[in-house]
Amino acid sequence: MSAGWHSDVLIVGAGSAGCVLAERLSRDPACHVTVLEQGPGLSDSLIARLTKNGAVLPVGLGSPVVRHYPTSLTSHPHRPVRVVRGAVVGGSGAVNGGYFCRAVPEDFTRWQLPGWDWSDVLEHFRAIETDLDFNGPLHGRGGPIRVQRCREISENTELFVHGAVEAGYSWIADLNGPPVPQGIGPIPLNIVDGVRHGPGWGCLQPSLHRANLTLLTVTTVLRVRLNANRAVGVQAVSPEGPIAPTADRIVLSAGAIGSAHLLMLSGIGDENALRKAGVPVEVRLPVGQHCADHPEWVLSTSWGTDVDRPVLEVALHTADDLEIRPYTGGFVSMIGDHRRGHPDWPHIGVVLMQPRARGHLTLASDDPRVLPHIEHRYDSEPADVAALRQGAELVREHWSSKTQLGEPMWSTSQHLCGTAPMGNDGDACAVLDHQCRVRGVENLWVVDGSVMPTIPSRGPHATIAMLAHRAAEFVSAG
Template identity: 60%
Template sequence: MHSDVLIVGAGSAGSVLAERLSADSSCRVTVVEAGPGAADPQVLTQISDGLRLPIGTASSVVRRYPTTLTEDPERHAQIMRGAVVGGSGAVNGGYFCRGLPSDFDGWAMPGWAWADVLPHFLAIETDVDFGGPLHGDVGPIIIQRVTEFDGCTATFVDAAISAGYRWIEDLNGSTPDSPLPPGVGAVPLNINGGTRVGPGGAYLKPAMDRAGLTVLTDTRVRRIKIVGGRAIGVECHGPAGPVDLTADRIVLSAGAIGSAHLLMLSGVGPQQALNAAGVPVVADLPVGMASADHPEWVLPVDWTETHGLPPLEATLSTDDGLEIRPYTAGFGAMVSGSRDDPGDHPHIGVALMRPRSRGRVRLSSADPDVLPTIEHRYDREPADVAALGAGAELARELAGAHVKGATASWSTSQHLCGTAPMGRDDDAAAVVDAHCRVRGVDGLWVVDGSVLPAIPSRGPHATIVMLGHRAAEFVV
């Protein structure tokens, strides 16, 4: 089957990109998704419930990747990625804070300044709480905030305000001229009436009946076929076995891990690592060499749980780049939805939103079934460790006697990005250009969190959805 555009991955960026491109009736768009669609009632139940995270051991909608969080000592963890139409946006906690204007302006990337991206943030959302020039009112993703807190969220907000932090009315209300001050505020959520309104359901599902759009689920891309310096198709394995697809334009939207892995399997990556794995080099590019994520320390507390509401309703942002998160339940409750385990308590997360540490995603084998090696290397920057320690002390002060134990545990916010960063023509660290085109390979783009040149100062989901909307103008 031949298409004008073939998109690998129906996640937060790919779903939006597919809807945007297929709106042109003359453009034949094929989307290949490794996970299932929502036609299965069991899948739909998992991804629609916005009050829990469907990432437990029984989940059929995630893929797990081992990682090493720190090197001395080694601390190991699992990264969960959505493996379903909608991607990780179909399984996350609904947090929809935008990146800050200073993030985008700081990239100094043509076409990606705050003035360039704001119209796309507006286009993707309908904010039911705020209007005006900073908020959309016609987009398919419904954004709203919890207005009355109880349980642990109320306790945390009261403690933060008593400690001198101001209440921030709108965490998506920052502008270059009026940046948000430190403070506590309600999280903008893409949860409507308890239902998660992710890009898969908001964008891709309404477009499924278009004659020019084909979505292949349960079909995993194993390699990109590159001939004479041009991407011409992909090798897949679907329900009926192997299948080859061709296209004039190929876009990787498989996420920061999936897209980087596919690039390297296909010969696009660091020459030395590809040679070691026995993969012929097509383009020597620094794929996976400087990934970024938000390191997070976790402290358990014995606050009263908040029932029937999202896992995270409010956050405190400090002037030194920390985000303090009062999670409303223990991890088990957030995953299973069951809140009857007396040992499964709320906890506080302390996340560093502008980390200096950089990790790696490396090719382990030429076999597509062998997972890449992921190393976060969170402890490589002493300043990061010190900042997390200071954040943990602040969290203890806010929680007071409610903190259970003195030691915080290393964790991760699961926000991995930057494995194929965009950059200017003279940037040796860049894998794609400002239009998301892979350097040295014609007909190939990457459109997902892989291309973020620096990790945003907020969780990246809203930024990645915006990215899909913005990049539709570039895949031509």
């Protein structure tokens, strides 16, 4: 293959969205699809073990399948942490805890976008999954991602459930079923019998035999090449050296951080920020200006760590947009680091699922190797802080008799999204139109967690896989 070959569709990033999108588009044998992925593929035995083991999050500093990005959770005081993103075929869906709850219908009502009502997206939620527990019109039975809830829960989780029931919360057997304002139930997981079933293994890997589908791994895209506001190709570096593939349609599916970074490196973004970084301005758009994540307060417990369990087995949803999570292990056990001398306690997490705070992601340099500057700004909205405090008090009220609780500490759910949101004409926050096309640029789409106008009320993985399945129709139509 030459360094400048041409494709019908070029997808940058083989994360959850890119894998779903590539599988969908390459079903048409007349459409040649090329996928460029910065991380390794799944054929290596070590990578296969790391991404399949659903009991461990392979996200530590030495992991070969993730990338770490510095951020600040709050401004007063400054609380630095690392955001972790999967850098492997399958993306973050190949290294996460398997949480596969869907966004709720009200989330799409908030979007107010044509083609994105609940009635539009349900069929795509169903198409991506095989639900092993539930059948019927709300669930899929023939999709590539297997979904199951824990049939047996750990002792710690059982104590948490008892506390919730004693507090008057009802049991919800299916959190992907008809919406219920509050209650506790088992998490739908794309982990079955201890094996993680993400879009990498479920969608892309089984499709690589197709003659019209090409995957290049360990290949870093540096920027999108524009010609008179028309995307024509990318500049990238592969193990063999620089390459400059071209395509009729280019899709950025590099994740909420990666896709926004590439847009800005290509001259698409906030004018002042681009000029400050030394990047010529091509198209002025508010890239990275209104992103969001799920802020979390965690309280340590005196419960013992349960190894070889999913990180999260159940979750409690309250009527005021809080999700209370009893983690089965501490962070040390989650990442598989069981060396002596590491204190480790499971935590209860208090998560605000509809935060008001918005963060910023900006370009730090015109050098693609320099990571972007990220600020979560979780403390910028007093109402968010008050809601988290109320959630911590709720935890103390109902579970302090069952475990010794520590003081709440700031954390993040690692769900950054909305860095290049869709929006209608006249929306000052919109980077994309309602079909994921970059405004002001021909033949360029973004399809991943970047595109969500507001953060979903559940963890985003299932929703990202769904929207990629939905957006394949838009890209295919051109």
